[in-house]
Amino acid sequence: MRCLVSFWLALLPGVAGAADPRGPAITMPDFPLPKFATDRYGQAEEIGVIRLLRELHRGGVRGSGNFEAADSDYVVVSSDSLGLLSAWLEAACKSGGIQLPLARLRPYDGTVYASLLETATNIAAARHTQRTLAVPVGVMICTRRKPWGTLPGDGERDAYVIIATERGFVVFDPPTRQSALLADYPNNSEVLKIRL
Amino acid sequence: MGGVTHRRAAADRARSGWRIALLMLGAVAPCGASGTVTLIVPDLAALSRLPSITLPPSPVYARDRAGGVWSVDEIAAEFGRITDRPPAINFNRPAFVRPDHRWLVAFNDWFMRLQKALKLAYRDEVWDCDDFARCFVAFANMVALGGGETRGSICVGWATVANLRAFGGQAASSGGGHAIVIVGSADGLFVIEPQSGKMAALPDYPNRDSFVEVNL
Structure with a gap:
């Protein structure tokens, strides 16, 4: 009798799992809180939407209709943190079964990885700080008219991570680890959408 | 630097x-x-130096039950068929994979467990409606791609909408926008309020005629 009970108990998780099979738990490094740039008083540097827009224009982006900010106030990310953000994204993807460096070998959507990093930094800010400011990590969609590093100038759409730092906006392509200041990014006049 | x-x-x-x-x-x-x-x-x-965290086990992505690929034009046409004011659609890829609907329902349940596990609660600006919606989108794609979806990202995005009628625990508001999740599953277009997990087919969503834009 005891054997029979054990048998049915052993079956139960399998029966429940048939309707909603669950994979293994995902263990990953905790969500990364970037360092924030500081102002002349040593306080975390704040940046509002108007100044973000000005920085985009300085970065060579035309017009303002292609810029969308979900929040009104942000805190400037220190460019010292870019190495951490890159490392976290690769590690998190690996934990989830994605080989980020190989991602461009398949149909690639850069918005996926930009969203993941954007979400991760904001989760970290929400859990580990009392700040009321959003983290300015987002996605930039543009047309690749000119080549950039190993990425071709083939007229295709592509999406990158964009981060507002004390040096200006930084464009970052996670699979290739390429980055550039927006002002130096060769397709900065071909931006279709920037979302923070 | x-x-x-x-x-x-x-x-x-x-x-x-x-x-x-x-x-x-x-x-x-x-x-x-x-x-x-x-x-x-x-x-x-x-x-x-970062500690490790363990997320709750997510539902296995059902690649074999996923639907076909939906082009942006087809998605726009579906919005046009169901809503009076089809929204602008921002996109990077020209087409998206339609996930299995049962997986979507299971993922939606998982996302509620994830919020609880991470103790994610609404905080103005830092963690508000758009953050909930984008978090849903980010993890849905992560689970799908990590689960072997090789055809590209899935048809999940976030949308801004004028929340003129209450839905999913969000009170009606005459001013200001709200962010929700849009998913094109194998069964059609669905709206999810990521803060409560409430899901509705687009034709049943009370604010279907007040979308501003969709970000896929």
Whole structure:
């Protein structure tokens, strides 16, 4: 009798799992809180939407209709943190079964990885700080008219991570680890959408 | 600037000694192709200082039950058929994979468990409606791609809407926008309020005629 009970108990998780099979738990490094740039008083540097827009224009982006900010106030990310953000994204993807460096070998959507990093930094800010400011990590969609590093100038759409730092906006392509200041990014006049 | 340094190709040549020194320090790696490029070197030391976290087991992505691929034009046509004012659709890929609907329902349940596990609660600006929606989108794609979806990202995005009628625990509001999740599953277009997990087919969503834009 005891054997029979054990048998049915052993079956139960399998029966429940048939309707909603669950994979293994995902263990990953905790969500990364970037360092924030500081102002002349040593306080975390704040940046509002108007100044973000000005920085985009300085970065060579035309017009303002292609810029969308979900929040009104942000805190400037220190460019010292870019190495951490890159490392976290690769590690998190690996934990989830994605080989980020190989991602461009398949149909690639850069918005996926930009969203993941954007979400991760904001989760970290929400859990580990009392700040009321959003983290300015987002996605930039543009047309690749000119080549950039190993990425071709083939007229295709592509999406990158964009981060507002004390040096200006930084464009970052996670699979290739390429980055550039927006002002130096060769397709900065071909931006279709920037979302923070 | 620690992990990253920007420099032009000419400057690279002129400062090759510095470059070698920096490379030895693991601070920067140059890339000899087009335009100004700096390779970000992952900061593994900083990463190793982060504690590990374990997320609740997510539903296995049902690749074999997923639907076909939906083009942006087809998605726009579906919005046009169901709503009086079809929203603008922002996209990077021209087409998206339609996930299995049962998986979507299971994922939606998982996302509620994830919020509880991470103790995610609404905080103005820092963690508000758009953050909930984008978090849903980010993890849905992560689970799908990690689960073997090789055809590309799935048809999940977030949308801004004028919340004129209450839905999913969000009170009606005459002013201001609200962010919700849009999913094109194998069964059609669905709206999810990510803060409560409430799901509705687009024809049953009370604010279907007040979308502003959709971000896929």
